[in-house]
Amino acid sequence: MSNFELKAENISKVFGRRLIFKDVEFLCPDNGIYGISGPNGAGKSTFLKIVSGIISPSKGTVTHLIEGEKIEPENLHNFIGFVAPYVILYDEFTAAENIHFFSKIRGINFTQEKFDFLFTHFGLFDRKEDLVKGYSSGMKQRLKFIFALIHSPKILFFDEPTSNLDNSGKERVYQTIREESKSSIVIIASNEDSDLALCSSILDLNKYKHSGSR
Amino acid sequence: MSAFALFKKDFASEVRTRYAINSLVMFIVVTISVILFSIGNEKISDFLSGGLFWVVIFFSAMSGLSRAFVSEEERGTTLTLQLIASPSTIFSGKLLFNLILVFAMNIVIALLYSALFDAFVLKNFSLFLYAFLLGNIGIAIASTLIASIIARASSKGTLYPVLSFPILLPLMLTLIDLTKQAMDGITFQSSYVELAILGCYDVVMIAASFMLFDFIWKD
Amino acid sequence: MIWKIALFILLAFVSIAGIAFPIVPQPQHWYEFPFIMGLGENAKIIFFHVPTAWLTVIAFFMSTVYSVKYLRKKDIIDDIKAHTSAQLGMVFCILATITGAVWAKFAWGSYWSWDPRQTSIFALLLIYGALFALRSAVEIEEKRASLSAVYSIIAFITVPFFIFIMPRIMRGLHPGSADDTNAGTVVNFKMNGNMLLIFFLSLAGFTILYYWMWYVGYKSTLYKEKLNKNYY
Numbered sequence: 263m264s265n266f267e268l269k270a271e272n273i274s275k276v277f278g279r280r281l282i283f284k285d286v287e288f289l290c291p292d293n294g295i296y297g298i299s300g301p302n303g304a305g306k307s308t309f310l311k312i313v314s315g316i317i318s319p320s321k322g323t324v325t326h327l328i329e330g331e332k333i334e335p336e337n338l339h340n341f342i343g344f345v346a347p348y349v350i351l352y353d354e355f356t357a358a359e360n361i362h363f364f365s366k367i368r369g370i371n372f373t374q375e376k377f378d379f380l381f382t383h384f385g386l387f388d389r390k391e392d393l394v395k396g397y398s399s400g401m402k403q404r405l406k407f408i409f410a411l412i413h414s415p416k417i418l419f420f421d422e423p424t425s426n427l428d429n430s431g432k433e434r435v436y437q438t439i440r441e442e443s444k445s446s447i448v449i450i451a452s453n454e455d456s457d458l459a460l461c462s463s464i465l466d467l468n469k470y471k472h473s474g475s476r
Numbered sequence: 477m478s479a480f481a482l483f484k485k486d487f488a489s490e491v492r493t494r495y496a497i498n499s500l501v502m503f504i505v506v507t508i509s510v511i512l513f514s515i516g517n518e519k520i521s522d523f524l525s526g527g528l529f530w531v532v533i534f535f536s537a538m539s540g541l542s543r544a545f546v547s548e549e550e551r552g553t554t555l556t557l558q559l560i561a562s563p564s565t566i567f568s569g570k571l572l573f574n575l576i577l578v579f580a581m582n583i584v585i586a587l588l589y590s591a592l593f594d595a596f597v598l599k600n601f602s603l604f605l606y607a608f609l610l611g612n613i614g615i616a617i618a619s620t621l622i623a624s625i626i627a628r629a630s631s632k633g634t635l636y637p638v639l640s641f642p643i644l645l646p647l648m649l650t651l652i653d654l655t656k657q658a659m660d661g662i663t664f665q666s667s668y669v670e671l672a673i674l675g676c677y678d679v680v681m682i683a684a685s686f687m688l689f690d691f692i693w694k695d
Numbered sequence: 696m697i698w699k700i701a702l703f704i705l706l707a708f709v710s711i712a713g714i715a716f717p718i719v720p721q722p723q724h725w726y727e728f729p730f731i732m733g734l735g736e737n738a739k740i741i742f743f744h745v746p747t748a749w750l751t752v753i754a755f756f757m758s759t760v761y762s763v764k765y766l767r768k769k770d771i772i773d774d775i776k777a778h779t780s781a782q783l784g785m786v787f788c789i790l791a792t793i794t795g796a797v798w799a800k801f802a803w804g805s806y807w808s809w810d811p812r813q814t815s816i817f818a819l820l821l822i823y824g825a826l827f828a829l830r831s832a833v834e835i836e837e838k839r840a841s842l843s844a845v846y847s848i849i850a851f852i853t854v855p856f857f858i859f860i861m862p863r864i865m866r867g868l869h870p871g872s873a874d875d876t877n878a879g880t881v882v883n884f885k886m887n888g889n890m891l892l893i894f895f896l897s898l899a900g901f902t903i904l905y906y907w908m909w910y911v912g913y914k915s916t917l918y919k920e921k922l923n924k925n926y927y
Contacts, residue, residue, distance in 0.1 A: 278836060279923060316558055317695040318769075335694075336562040344559050350552040352485075354492045363488075366481035367569075368560050621849065625842050629832035639829060642822040643849055646856035673860055684852055688845045691766050695838065 265329055266341070266416040266447055267291055270313045272322035275305065282308055283470040286322075290417075295443045297461030298451040304467040306451040307346065307421050313449070314342055314419045328416065340368055343410030345403075346421035353395040357386060357405050360394060361412055370413045380408045384434060399426040407438065417447040424457055436460060478561055482569025483576075486544065496543040496577075503539045504585055507532050512592060525595040526655040530648055532589070533615070536581055538637045541619040544570040545627035554627075563693045564686060571620045571685075578616040582608070599661030607654040610674035614647045617681045624692050647677055702903050709897040713742035742893060744794040746901035747787045751819060754784030754905065759851040762844035772917060774840035777847065778830070779912035783905060785823040792816050811861035818857060822850045 268290040275282040282305040290296050300306050311317045313324050315338045326333040326341070333341060351360050365372055381387040384404040394402065403426045410418060420439070424432045439448055439460055450457055458464055490497060511528055520528075548554050557566055586608070590596050598604045622640045626632045654670050761777035764770075795813060796806040807813060829846055833839035 316555065336564070339559055339561060342559065348552065349555060349559070351556065352489065352551075352553060354489055359488075363481065363485045364556075364560050367478050367485065367565070369478045369481075618849075625829070625846060626832075628838055628842060629829060630834075631832050635828060635832055639825045639846065642818055642825055643853055645818055645821075646853050646860055650860055670860075673856065677856060680852060684849060688766075688848060691841050691845050 265292070267327040267330075268313060268417060268447060268449075269325040269327070270322070271324075273309070273312060273319045273324070274321040275308055275312065276320045281471075283467055286465070286467070286470045288313060288465055290447045290449065293443060293445060293447055295439060295448045295450065295461045297458045297464035298449065298467060299453060299458055299464050300467035301453060304471065306453075306467055307348070309467060310346070310419050310421050310449065310451045314338075314344060314417075316344075326417070340370060340413060341416045343413070343415035343418045344421075345406045345410045345419070345423055347425055348421075349406055349409075351394050351402065351405060351409065353393065353397075356391050356393050357381075357397070357408075358390040360405070361408060364409060365412065368413055372412050376412065376414075380411055383438070384408055385431075400428065400431060403427055404431060404434075407435065411438070411442070415446065417449070418442055419449050419451075421451045422454075422457075423450060423452065424454060432456070478565045479568035479572060482557075482561065482565065483572040486569070486573045487576075495547055496540050500536065500540040500581065501584075504532070504536050504581065504588070507535055508585075508588055508592065520593075520595050522595045522597065522659045523656050525589075525593045526659055527652050528593075529585070529589050529596065529655065530652050532585055533582055534641075534644065534648060535637075536585060537578065537615055537619050538640060540577060540581060541574050541616070542623040542626065542632065542636050544573055544620060545623045546632055549627040558693070563690045566693060567620070567624070567686060567689045570624070571617065574620045574623075575613065575616045578612045578619075582612055596659075598655075598658045600658045600663070603662070603664055603667055604655060604658035606671055607651055607658065607674065610671065610678060611647060611651045611654075614674060614678045614681060615644060617678065617685055618643050618647070621681070621685045621689065621692075624689065628692070647674070650674055650677075699907070702900065702907065705896065705900045706904065709742060709893060709900050712893045713739050713897060740794060740798045742897040744791065744798055745894070746898050747791040747794060748816065749898060750901055750905050751784050751787040751791050751816075753902070754780045754787060754909075755819065755822075755847075755851065755854075757909070758784060759847050762847040765840055765844045766848075769837070771836065771840060771920075772913075774844065775916045775920070776909075776913045777844065779909055779916060781823060781826055781847070782912065783908055785820075785827070787905075788816065788820050788823055792820060815857050815861055819854075826850070 268288070270286065270288040273286040273288070274284040286309065288296075288298075288309075298306050298309060308317070312319045315324065315326070315335055326338060328341070352363075355363065361372075361377065378387070381390050384407055386401060386404055386408070389397070389401065394405065397405065407423075410420075418439075423435050423439070427435065436456075439450070442448055450461060452458055489495070511532070548557060561569075590598075619640060622636065622643060626635045626639060629635055650670050650673050654667060654674075657667050657670070758777045758780040761773045761780065765773035765777060792813075795816060799808065799810075799813070800806045826843055826846060830839055830843050833842055
């Protein structure tokens with residue numbers, strides 16, 4: 263089991279004139295469930311995008327390590343699974359087509375068993391040949407989980423993972439999170455108490471909002 | 477290959493939605509019609525027809541080649557692509573799509589043009605063919621790179637020709653000159669330098685594109 | 696302070712020398728210039744037109760250099776420096792185009808004739824215009840800096856192609872192009888010693904002026920930015 267590590271040190275982000283947060287430290291040395299909390303507008307999504315390498319911080323460094331070796335940004339994408347309300351899938355394709363295309367583009371193959379298992383687990387097996395255009399928001403959310411998990415990533419980022427889901431959907435997500443945290447790092451950004459209850463440690467972004475000098 | 481898979485995705489998407497093709501075909505028809513109407517019954521010189529040929533190509537390119545990046549940005553799937561591929565894969569895939577599009581588009585334009593304009597007669601056809609080949613590659617490379625730039629800006633439609641024109645200008649001038657030489661029936665030997673310029677442009681542009689794309693793509 | 700006064704004196708001298716020194720067939724005194732075939736009195740514009748053209752290219756080059764620096768270090772100050780240089784370059788480009796057109800009218804009869812050098816300066820004008828259009832179309836500061844840096848670099852790469860293909864493509868009227876036989880003296884720097892001196896003084900003076908304007912420009916933009924962001 264490969265050991266994945268995430269180190270985020272002195273992270274600050276500024277948008278134009280607005281300081282979002284300053285000098286945040288976030289370390290994930292081992293597998294498990296880590297939480298990021300804060301009210302709306304605290305910058306949870308921004309922080310998640312920074313530590314997953316999607317956007318760059320204004321200051322500070324983010325390092326991803328596997329077996330102690332640093333992963334270069336160009337190669338990072340295949341180690342990561344990302345679920346968020348702002349992840350959009352191609353609605354002119356069916357769910358199955360989306361997943362097939364993504365895997366081909368990633369260059370990672372999946373077994374048919376894994377494919378079937380994920381679609382069944384998230385309750386989309388019957389609808390996998392339907393166009394995503396016709397999906398409800400809850401179905402799209404569940405498809406995003408399949409998108410994030412099919413390539414067996416080592417680190418998972420979930421931004422508001424239970425949005426748009428009913429209770430059984432939520433349960434299945436929690437089940438997945440617990441299962442995945444045994445072999446990978448799971449990071450959840452949310453303000454739902456039930457989401458954050460799963461986390462072993464929580465980073466409160468609200469504490470890093472003020473720079474100290476105004 | 478990942479880039480080829482991205483191309484196939486774009487191709488399949490285009491076949492299904494016909495996002496760009498429809499308007500592109502109509503655009504070509506309209507542009508050529510406008511030129512035909514404004515010429516009326518006048519006879520135009522062969523040099524003029526050669527120049528106009530590349531004008532039609534330029535504006536058609538401006539109409540169709542931004543789709544590769546702009547459609548992703550408009551739908552919000554840029555993030556999705558960032559999550560599944562490295563920047564060089566993205567650029568290669570989009571470039572491949574635009575290459576195919578440029579060649580398809582320009583062959584159609586060339587056929588329509590030679591049918592409709594009597595003055596457009598190519599004595600040295602193979603020279604034109606080489607120029608056409610190298611030139612289209614250059615147009616595709618530069619246009620794809622600029623398309624990725626404007627996809628991140630506002631007023632994309634008007635900004636695209638404004639940014640592309642200076643970059644494509646050396647290419648266009650050389651192509652117009654080579655077309656004239658092909659029409660005059662000038663031999664290959666004396667046009668060697670112009671063809672070399674086209675080749676150089678292609679090589680330099682593609683090297684620069686791959687180096688610079690990372691900075692455009694990653695936030 | 697001293698060198699600002701020195702610069703003022705230098706440019707004042709150059710301007711007066713450039714405009715007032717008479718052009719006579721047989722120069723007797725040190726302040727007289729010889730007659731150049733094909734140009735006559737209008738030769739004096741060389742002291743002003745060539746420096747502006749020279750400066751617009753220098754400004755573009757410096758803009759590209761700072762663009763490369765920005766992409767490496769992501770320090771917004773480099774973007775400010777590049778942008779200031781581009782603004783100056785645009786101003787000088789417009790001046791070069793106008794002075795060039797004026798010279799063209801007197802020397803060749805028409806303001807614009809798509810001579811290779813005229814076309815090149817026009818292309819540079821288009822590049823600057825495109826760069827500013829791009830900057831005004833991007834709101835986010837870092838993105839604006841990255842995108843304009845990339846565009847500057849790409850535009851700079853196409854410049855050698857221009858310089859190279861222009862003479863091949865077009866036969867021109869400009870001194871120094873393929874079939875120009877008269878103005879060899881101007882281009883090959885076989886000008887009379889006095890003219891040469893004033894010419895180089897003008898070039899030097901304008902270059903220092905550019906540097907000074909650029910320095911003041913980027914510093915003022917920098918302070919304006921710092922005043923707005925008072926937490927950094």
